[in-house]
Amino acid sequence: MDSAFPDLTDGERTALHELQLGVEGVYRAYGHLLAFHHAIGRSMDHFASAEPHLRDAGHGDHADAIRDRHLPAGVIDDRWSYELVEAFESGFLTEITAFDTAIRADLASGQSHVSERAQQRAWRERAND
Secondary structure (H helix, E strand, O other): OOOOOOOOOHHHHHHHHHHHHHHHHHHHHHHHHHHHHHHHHHHHHHHHHHHHHHHHOOOHHHHHHHHHHHOOOOOEOOEOHHHHHHHHHHHHHHHHHHHHHHHHHHHHOOOOOHHHHHHHHHHHHHHOO
16 A cells, blocks of 8 residues: 555444544644633623723622622633633643654554545545446
8 A cells, every 4th residue: 555545444344434534633622722812801891891890880899899809810820711721732732742743653654534535545546447
């Protein structure tokens, strides 16, 4: 078999396909985490905008609560959302990407989407018959 299409058993191809889907799911989750981070940032901007309006309207205690308690607070365990993003990037995302890269190097000469490549080749060969 040519190097563009690694010679894999059905089990290897299935395992690599499931791994690919898992990695894609992790990246999709990462996108949701980024969306969460951006939504929190926009929300905090709105809270910051409300602070002077509350103060001007004579509600200094509420304005102080925004300034002193809510704006500087973290979203989880005193961590800001960007810190969660950075921890995910440098931890799980990096580890799972390295794991995927190592397995693909070992089994498929580093190629990704091995099932899709095999399907593409089969459909193209069939079209040329």
